Every structure is written in C-alpha cells, then in structure tokens.
Amino acid sequence: MSANRFFATGNFFTSYREEQRIFRTHLDRGLFILFLACLFAWPLFFDASNRTMLVINNILIAVVAVYGLNLVTGFAGLISIGHAAFVGVGAYTVAGLAWAIGEGHPLIVHWWPLMILAAGGMGAVFGAFVGLPAMRLKHLYLAIATLSFQMIFTWTIKFMPTFNQGQMIPVGRVVWIGGEVGRKVHYLFWYYAILVVAVICGLMVRNLLRSRYGRCLVAVRDNDRAADAMGMHPGLTKVYAFTLAGFFAGVAGALHTYMFRGAGFESFTLHHSITYLAMAIVGGLGTLPGSLFGPAAIYTLELQMEHLSEWSGTFLPDSFNLATALRPLGFGLVIVLFLMFEPRGMANWWRICRSYVKLWPFRY
C-alpha cells in the first residue's frame, strides 16, 4: 500500500490489483461520490418544473442510449446510423406488450424493472441480428446496413396493427412502494429510476472497458487483422459490439416508454439516430465521460435554439420562418465545428481541465 492515497503526488502502487482501480486516489473517489450524492439530492432542495424535469430525464435516457452507441461506434469503430431503431425496439417491447395485454396489466405496471431488462434483452437480440453483416462488411457499407434497419423498423411499426400503426400506444402508470406513481411525482419518480439505471449502466461500461470484453472492441477498431492474430474472432467481436449497443439502446427505449407513458414511431426515426450520433461525436467518441457530456450538450443546444428562434420571431416577419431553419442549421454547425476543431469531443476538454487542476500551480 502506498504512502499517500489522497492525492496523485506520492501515490504509487505495490500490486497489480491496486492499479486496476477506477479511482486512483481517495480524492477522486470522494468527488465522484459527492457528485452522485448531489445528483440524488438536488430535487429535494429545488422545486423544478415538469418542463425542466422532462428535459433532464430526456438527457439521462439519451445517456443510457449513447453508452451503447459509444461502445459500438466509438470503441469498436463501427458506424451505426440505426441507433434510434434499437431504442425503438426496446420501447416497443414494452409498448407492444402493453397493446397486446392491456396497458394496466400487472406485468407492465408492477414488474416494470423486469420489463426494462427484457427490453434490453430484446434490443440485444436485434443488435446481434443487425450486426451480422459486420462479419463481412466494413466502414460505409456497414453503416448502410444499419441505416436499412432504421428504415425497416419505422416502416414495420407504421404498417403493423400489432403496434397500432405507429400511433401512440399508451402505457399505464407504474406501481412502486406506496402504490401507483401519481401524476404529480411522475417525472420526479422517473428521474430517480432513470438515474439509478444510468449509474448502474455507466459502472457496467466502465468495468467492461478495463476487462477483455472491452479491450477486444478497441482491438477490432484499431486493427482487425491483428485482432484475429491475437486469438479473437473479429467478426463475432463486431457482432458482440452491436449486441451491447442494442442492449443499452433497448434499456433506454423502455425507460422512454415508461417516462412518456407510451410510445409512438416518431421518437425513433432517422433524425433521432443522427442526433444520437451527434451526441456521441460532440461528447467524444471512444470515451465514457463523453457519453454523459454529449446528450447534455445537445439537449441544451436544442433548448437554446428554441429560445433563439422564439426571440427572433419578435422582430422578424412570419414569412421568414427562421425558427424552423435555425434548429437544423445550428445543429449541423455545431457538429461540423466539433469535427473540425475538437474531434475528440468535450471529453477532451474534461481531460484537459482535470490535468490542469491536478498539476496546478505547475504547468506540466
């Protein structure tokens, strides 16, 4: 055991087990726990409006989805433009079942944690299936294969009566300790539920990344010939990457259905797939913190764009219709700027800040 476990200075390891730790110092760990505590405690002190809670919940759901996308696109290097469809698979696992057995069925409203897990499983199955072309295809061709799944998904939902032809399928209010979760606490309840899921998923991803099941993803990204020579099947590893992505997307989808108390096809279109990709890029591909920053940044950007277009409406004539143009414009601009000037995303800013604080007052 090293002499000092609180700061980076003088902190050394005497066994490989010590070096495996996620948090190198007690300070790191303490700050992380404090951060988590704040996330759990703030609703007790601030009375946030439903509108705010909705945005925050949306961000957290997107975080879970982007974990998956970051694993497949960031770590395994396989571009997926069908991620919203995987989210949709999870959402429709719950919604489809609700449509079939009734929105208030105990399986839906009592056993909802199980349903979330089942939705993840379903997402994983679809992920594995859609990932099969990765055995043969690479790069753009593979991206087109995922795009085709996106298209097939929306069409299937739109035309199948099993899924109410894409119209909103309602899902009942869930039951938790102390009875049904009512209208007033709905968003707050789901804030906590989603937060717990997001934290557990985040820890799972973090653990995967320091094990063979995470390293193999990076191996097939960097060099799949060499990965083959290292004794792993590159094709199957890629299918596994898609399976993982499908799982997290499925979980996110189920959370989406429960939080919005229903699912409709318009939440899982190509537009959303690209938004997820944008979140991953802006956050930082191939980094875990990036999966947190990305969704937060993109949702904040969308909100600001809305404000901006509202404000511009006060002095511009209606015929300008700047409002509708501003959103995609600003959105595209941000992605292009990030790709040009900070391809490593916001996670890189985070890294720079950290090392600055660590070394302060020295420069290096």
Next chain:
Amino acid sequence: MNTLTVSEVTLSFGGLNALTQVSLDIRPGLITSIIGPNGAGKTSMLNCISGFYHPSSGEIRYGAERLTRASPHQVTKKGIARAFQNLELFGGLSVLDNLMLARHRHLAYSFFHALVYWGKAARLEAENRAFVEDVIDFMELEAHRKRAVGSLSYGIQKRVEVARALTLGPQLLLLDEPMAGMNIEEKEDMVRFILDIQKERGITVVLVEHDLGVVMDISDQVYVLDFGELIGAGSPREVAANRKVVDAYIGED
C-alpha cells in the same frame, strides 16, 4: 513440442503462383530462417502458416493438427504466434493494453464477471498482468509501458510487435522481418532478443529476414525461396555453398 510440417504447398492468385510446391520442415527448438529476394514468397509462406492465406493445394500440419484451412485465431490457439512485418499494432492503445490484448484467450472469465469486475475477473487480470510485465521486462520495454503505441519510435514499435507475439505464450514464433529498417544498434538488440527467446523461453523461431549476416549467424536451418519455389535448404554453411542460392540471391564477391 511439435514439428511444423509444410508439405508441397501451392498458393496461387489467379494465374500467378506465389508459392509452388514448397515443403518445409520446422523442427522444434531451433531457429529456422526463410530467405530470398523480394517477392520470393516469404511473407506469403508465413501468411499460409498463420492462416491469413489458405494454400490452393498442399498441407500444413502442426504436430497432429492440420492448419491448412484454419483461420488466424484458430492458429493462434494452437500456440503459433506471429509478428507482422508492417506494424499491425493497436495504435490508439498503450503498450500495456496491446500486450494485455495478447492475453485475450487466457483471460477466461465470463462476461458477467467482467461487468462487476470482482473476484475472478480482477484476479485473472492481475495474474495475466504479471505475465505481461514479465514480457515487458524481457523485451526491455519498461520505459514505454504506459505510452500510446502510435507515439513510439519505429524501432520500439517493432520491439512491441515481437513482445506482443511473445505475450501470446506461443511454442512457435513467426517473425516477419523483425529487423527491417533498424540501425545497427537496434539490430543487435533484436538479435539478442531472438536468441534469448529461443534459449531462455524454449520457443521455436521462424525468421524471415533480409540481413544475410544475421541469418547466417543465428539460424540453425535455412530455407531459400525464389519466385515461389524452394531452391535451397540446409544449414547456413550448406546454403551459402549452394550454387543456385548464390546465383539467385547471395551473389558472388
């Protein structure tokens, strides 16, 4: 220890024969070199053995096992490791992670162990980390352990390439021009490593190399290829005296 037997292997790409009826016998515990002019089929031979190419006809056996149709990861599982000529490292990862990747199939914990990273997963990771450290020590890579491979110099990267093959824990090591593009000092280091790999670790080495001085000094047996055909075989001394080999490759003084 098994003998690697390549019998009458032909590899053709369309009308071109990269290898024609080549037979090799790679005996355990020795350093076997494959030499020949550029385009003679040396790397093709290694590719056939390590499973990246499959011969059009002929057979490759390792002990009792047939490797003719095996894919690279299957060949690796048999205990045959390969270091590439054009660096095929995982550029974005540190030296340590590159080597840990080579322990992939030894890390026999389940996916769910990995999710919680507790017990077996953490223990196996630490055990294999110790193995990796042993190789790092052996290949003298301590100073570069935590650095991204892409940022290292060419000579060091070559060394990491060999180290990674060694980390696979092979019985047979295929080295494809491990000394290409190195200066004298780096070459001397590499020769020392190769000799140590054979003597200390008891690993059979197959070496493809252009530096004849090195080949003649350290090889136990030499095979000479030219235009995909085997034109000479035997001890370095025998090969150096072989008329065909002198004409095709070595040249007169």
